[in-house]
Amino acid sequence: MMHLKTVDHLKVWPSMKASELVDEMGKSGVMGAGRIAKAAEIYSKMLQDKDCKIFFGQAGAMVPGGMKEIIIDMIRNHYIDVFVTTGATLTHDLVEALGYRHYKGSDKADDAKLHEEKFDRMYDSYMPNDVYEGMEDFIEKNFVSLADKETIKDFVWEIGKLLPKDGKDSILRAAYEEKIPIFCPAISDSGIGLMVWGRIASGKKIKTNAFEDLKEILDIAWTTKKAGVFYLGGGVPKNFIQQAMQFAPETASYGIQVTMDRPEPGGSSGAELKEGISWGKLNPKADYTDVICDSTIALPLIYAAVKDKKILRK
Amino acid sequence: MMHLKTVDHLKVWPSMKASELVDEMGKSGVMGAGRIAKAAEIYSKMLQDKDCKIFFGQAGAMVPGGMKEIIIDMIRNHYIDVFVTTGATLTHDLVEALGYRHYKGSDKADDAKLHEEKFDRMYDSYMPNDVYEGMEDFIEKNFVSLADKETIKDFVWEIGKLLPKDGKDSILRAAYEEKIPIFCPAISDSGIGLMVWGRIASGKKIKTNAFEDLKEILDIAWTTKKAGVFYLGGGVPKNFIQQAMQFAPETASYGIQVTMDRPEPGGSSGAELKEGISWGKLNPKADYTDVICDSTIALPLIYAAVKDKKILRK
Amino acid sequence: MMHLKTVDHLKVWPSMKASELVDEMGKSGVMGAGRIAKAAEIYSKMLQDKDCKIFFGQAGAMVPGGMKEIIIDMIRNHYIDVFVTTGATLTHDLVEALGYRHYKGSDKADDAKLHEEKFDRMYDSYMPNDVYEGMEDFIEKNFVSLADKETIKDFVWEIGKLLPKDGKDSILRAAYEEKIPIFCPAISDSGIGLMVWGRIASGKKIKTNAFEDLKEILDIAWTTKKAGVFYLGGGVPKNFIQQAMQFAPETASYGIQVTMDRPEPGGSSGAELKEGISWGKLNPKADYTDVICDSTIALPLIYAAVKDKKILRK
C-alpha cells in the first residue's frame, strides 16, 4: 500500500494567529486550504534561500483592491527582488502618491450615473476621474527627465524618484529607494501611457525603447544562482518572468501562482505552473503550487503567515 | 458628489490574529477580501440575533477537505440551527466515525493505479475503498432501527445515535446530541444509500419517505421570527434551504454564499443570492454577500474571525 | 521524437453545416473546440454501440434555458436510456406542459421589482410565479394516483402519464411514453415537492420511498453490457449515475461531461471524469472528455453534429 499522510481536520480557536490558521490549513493539506499553506511554506523557503532571487509578477487591480501596503512591505523588506507589473498598477499607485484615493463602491452600480459623477469603476472599487488632471500635471512638469530614459525600468524608477519623499507609501517610491527594478513591458497601455502620449502627440520626443529592458531582466535571470517566481494573476507580468526563467541557470526552483483564471482555454494567464517544465521555465524538481483564489484573499493570508517568521532579507 | 468611503490598504504584521486579518480585509472593503470581511460581519450578526434561525447548506467534499472540526464546532455551539447537506458528506463523516481516515494525495495521480491500490480520489484527497466494508457492517448490524425511521432526518439522527459515544468528533454524532436537524434530500445518492440498497435489494423493507422531511424544515422556516442562510457550495443543500425560505415570515434576513461556480449558465449552484429576492427567498433589505472562493479557504478564515468574538448561542 | 498530429486550423465558410463546423473543430483538435468535437464523436460511438446503455445526467436550468426540445428529441429517439435530473427541471417541464412559459429577462434586473411583478428569476430567464397555482391544481387533482407510487421514478412517470396527450413537447410526457426511466433522488427539493408537501401537511399520505429507486437504476447498470455517461452539469444527477457505474460490468466505457464548475475545490460537480477511474466508475480504457462550457452552448452544438449522422437507435 502507498504510504500516505492523513488529512487532519483543521482547528480554529479564539485569538488564534493568522499564521496558526495557515499552519492548520497545512495540516489538512488538501484542496484550496492545502495550497494556501503550501504557498506560505514555499514563499518562506524562497525568502530564506540567500541564493534565490524572487521574481514577483502582478496583474489585476491590486491598488484599487487595497493590497498596496503589502506590496510596499514586500519591497521594503526585499521580500521580492524583481517586480513585473501592469501599467494600470503603476498608474493606480501614482495617483495615490499624488494624493488621490480609491473608493468603496458596488459592482451593481449604474455605470451611466457613475460616468456622470466622474468615477471609473473597477468591479466594486472606484477611481475619481480627476486623477488624470493630477497625473497630467505631474508628467508635464517632469517630462524632460522622464523622456530621457531609455528603458521602461528607468522611466518607472524616475517616476519614483520624482515623487515627494513623504509619499513613502508608494510602490513606485519604495521600489526606487530600495533599488528593486520594476519592469512594465506594456507601460503604454495605461493612464501613464496616455499622459506620455499627451506630450508626444504635440511633437515632444521620448527615448524609451520597447525592447531595451530585456537586457536587464535577462541578465538578472542569467546571473542568479537560483530563482523563485510568485505570480498574482497572469497576463504580461507572469509571461515576462516566465520568459526570463528560460535563461536562469536552474530555471525556477520555487513557484507560487495565485489566479482565478482557468487552464482549459489554453492562455498563459490560467496555465498551470507545471506546464512551464516543458518550456524549461520551471525546474522539474521545483517546489511549486497553483492557488486558485482571488489574490485579495490569498495574498494577505499567505503574507501574514510569512510575516510572522520575521525572516531578514535586506 | 456621491458620499463614499475610501479603500484603506490592509496591513499585515507579525503575530497578527486571524480576526485582525479579517478586520483589515474589511478596511479595504472591496473585491474578495471585502467580501470575506463582510461574510464574517454578517455571520456575527446572525449569531447575535436571538430571533434568527441559521440554515446552513453545505455541498462539496468538506470532510475529505479537512473542514470537519469546524462544522462540528458550529453544531456544538449552536452556531447553526438547521443543517442541510449531501449524502457524500454524511458518508465521509460516518466512515471517519468508524475509524477510517482520508489521506493527502495528488490531483495528478494515476487513477488506474489508485484503483488497483483501492483508493478513491476526490481531487487531491483519497478515501480507502475498504470503508465500504465498515459501513456495510454498521448498516447491516443496525438496519432494524434505521429502517424504522419515516423521515430522512430521523434516519440520519439514528445513525448519529448509534455511533459510539467516544466518536465525538463526528458531525452525525454532534448533530444528534445537540438536536440539530440534518436534512439530506438525496440521501440515496451516497455510500450510505448504497448500504441501504444492499439490504433492500435482498427483500428487507425501509420506511423512509421521500417527501416527509418537507414538513419539518418548512415548519422550522414558518415559525422562526427571522432566518439567516449560510451556503458552502450549491446543489441540493442550497436549493432546499432556498425553497424553505419562501415560507419564512420575512424570508432570509441574512445571507452568505461561498462558491466557485459561476452564475452565467443559469443553475442554482452559481446563482447570486440577490436572485432570491425575486423569488421571495431573500429579503430585499437583507444583509448578504457572495464570496467567490474555495470553501476550504473561506470557511476557516470567516470562522476564525467569528470565533474570536466568543458569542454565546447555546 | 514523439509521433504527433498537427493542429490544423479550422475553416469556416458560408452555408456550412453545424456538423461541418464541429468536424472542423476536430481538425484543430485542441482546447475547447477539440473537446466539443471529441464529445460529438464519443456520443456518436455510444449511439452506434447497440450494447451500450446511455445514462444522461442533467442539472441546471435547461428548460428555462431553452434546451427542452433537444432533451425531448433525445428521449423520443432513445438517444438516452436513463435520465437522471433535478426536481427543478421536472418542475419547469411540468409548468410548461400545463401551458405556462418562461420569459427572456435580464441578469441585471431589479429583483425587488420582479418580486412585485411576480416573476422568479433564473439568471436572465424568468418564470411567472403563478405557475404554482397551476401546479397545485394539477397535483391536488391527481394526488390519489401519485401518492400510490412507491418509487420516485414511478411517481415521475405518473406525472407524465397524467399530462394531456397533446402536451407532447414535454420531457415528462415523452419519457413516460417512451418508457425512459427518470430518476430524481432529490424530488422533494422542487416546486413539485412543495405541492406534495401541501397535501401531506394536511394529513394525506404518500407512499414514495426515499431509497427504493436504487434497486432499479443499479439493476439497469448491473445488467447492461456496456455503459456510457453524458453529464450536463454536476450535482446529484451526475453523482447518482457515477454511483451506479460502480455496478456496471465494465463501469462506464464512454464519458462526456459539460460543466463550468472547477475541479480544484474538490466537489463532485467540478471533478474531472478521469477521477472516476480511481473509484471504478469509469473504465481506464474509456473514451471520455471534459468540456468546459456552458451547457446551452455545448449541447446544441454537439447535438447538431450527432443529429446529422441520423443514427437509428429506437
Add this chain to the structure above:
Amino acid sequence: MMHLKTVDHLKVWPSMKASELVDEMGKSGVMGAGRIAKAAEIYSKMLQDKDCKIFFGQAGAMVPGGMKEIIIDMIRNHYIDVFVTTGATLTHDLVEALGYRHYKGSDKADDAKLHEEKFDRMYDSYMPNDVYEGMEDFIEKNFVSLADKETIKDFVWEIGKLLPKDGKDSILRAAYEEKIPIFCPAISDSGIGLMVWGRIASGKKIKTNAFEDLKEILDIAWTTKKAGVFYLGGGVPKNFIQQAMQFAPETASYGIQVTMDRPEPGGSSGAELKEGISWGKLNPKADYTDVICDSTIALPLIYAAVKDKKILRK
C-alpha cells in the same frame, strides 16, 4: 405586467446550417446560447455599419488553438480594422509562417519528458522548441530593416512584409498586405522579443519606441465616426483598445467580449463590458454582450453565423 418575450426552445435538425443553429440560439435568447446569438447579431451590425471601425483585441493561444484561418479571414475581408494582440500570438503565427507547426498533445502530459523531447506545451497543444532556431535566422537575417522601425506597429508590419509571399496563410502577412494595423504593446514579452534581445545584447541597436504607437491607435479612435470592440480574452489587447475608446467620439457603440475569466477579483480581463460605461469607454446606448465561453468554441460559432451573411466590407 411587464412585456416580455417567451423563451422559445431551440430546435436541431439534420443538415442544419451553423448559422441556423445560432439563429435557434437566438430564439431561446437566454444564458450562454442567447449570448452567442447576440454576439453574432452585434458583429453583423458592426460589419454592416460603414461608419464603424472594428477594434479586435485577442489574447490567449489562438494560433496553437487552431483559430488562425478565421483570424486571417477576418483580416482579408476587413471584418476588423485594427488588431491588437500579444507577442505570443505574433510569435506563433511567425513560426507557422516559417514552416513549423503546432501539434495535438495532452494536458496530462509528463512535462519533464516533453522538455527532453523539446516540445513546449500550451495546455494540450505543443510547439516544437526548434522554432527558436528558425526565428533566430529570420530575425538575424532581417535585423537591419526591422531595427529601423520606430513604432511597434511598423516593426510588426515589417515582419509581415519580409515573409515569403506564398506564406499567405499568415496573420502577419495578411495584415501587412491588407494594411490592417497590428498593435502589440508588450512585444518584448514574446519569442520575437527574445530574438530582438539576442541582437541588442551583442550591441546592435533598434529604434522601436515604447510609446510611439499610441499616436496611431488614438488617432484612429479619434477620427472614426463610430467604433466597435470585439475581444477574445483580456489582458493588454483588451485594455489597450478600451483605453483608446475613451478618445472615440461616441466611445464604443458595439461590444463583444468572449472570456472565461471572472469579474469578481477586479482585473480588467474578467471585467464586464458594462463597467466601461463608467470610464467613457462604452456608450451607454451601445449594443453589447459578454460571452462566458472558451474562445475556440465561441469564435467559430459566431463567425460561421456571420460568414453566412456574406457582408462585403472591403
